[in-house]
Amino acid sequence: MVESQGCVHREGVYRWFSSLTSAQRAEFLCGLLDLCVPIELRFLGSCLEDLARKDYHSLRDAEIKANNPTDLSGLTNITDEVVRSKLLVSLALLGSDNREAAGVLYRTLTHIDTVINNYGLALNDGRTEEQFLLLFTMASNHPAFSFHQKQVLRQQLSQIQDILQVRKCTNNSFTVRKLVCGRNYQCI
Structure with a gap:
């Protein structure tokens, strides 16, 4: 039991987990699942299957649509918030062995650097930032993508995180400069 070890308390972990963003939750859970042994994974799979069954008809x-490459091929304008929302739903519902549909999604997602550089997509908008982080976290961990595709998507996720970090650092640095009598401080 987690509580009997004295180091970590279950309620504290629950509170911490509930404060994470969707992308951070997905990344953390994928990491935990990687630590499980096969029998634990099968048990957890049964639990997830039971929970997912409740929403089966509504989804x-x-x-x-999420598993149809033709439907997915129309979702290319990643600058559109509605398209990003549909891509998130598609990634969540994509079958673990659907390589063809994953290939379509991969081609859409790998144009992110062009989108950011050519269209100046504002990643500092909280909702846009969260959508992109979740999109690339889900894609880079999704079993339908090949190892190579996951590596490329992971690199793009890293690139997005770096861009966001630089922007946050720049914004914090600007705020600090304003607040401290015009002195320049580097964001560390």
Whole structure:
């Protein structure tokens, strides 16, 4: 039991986990699952299957679209918030063995550097930032993507995180400069 070890308390972990963003939760859970042994994974799979069954009927049509490469090929304008939302739903409902649909999603997602550089997509908008982080976290951990595709998506996730870090650092640095009598301080 987690509580009996004295180091970590379950309620504290629950509070900490609930404060994470969706992208951070997905990344953390994927990391935990990687630590599980096969019998634990099978048990957890059964639990997840039972939980997912509750929403099966309401998500059925979306799941069919998410696994249809033709439907996915129309979701290319990643600068559109509606398209990003549909891509998130598609990634969540994409079958673990659907390589063809994953290939379509991969081609869409690998144009992110062009989108950011050519269209100046504002990643500092909280909702846009969260959508991109979640998109690339989900894609880089999704079993339908090949190892190579996951590596490329992981690199792009890193690039997005770096851009966001620089922007946050720049904004914090600007705020510090304003507050401290015009002195320049480097963001560390």
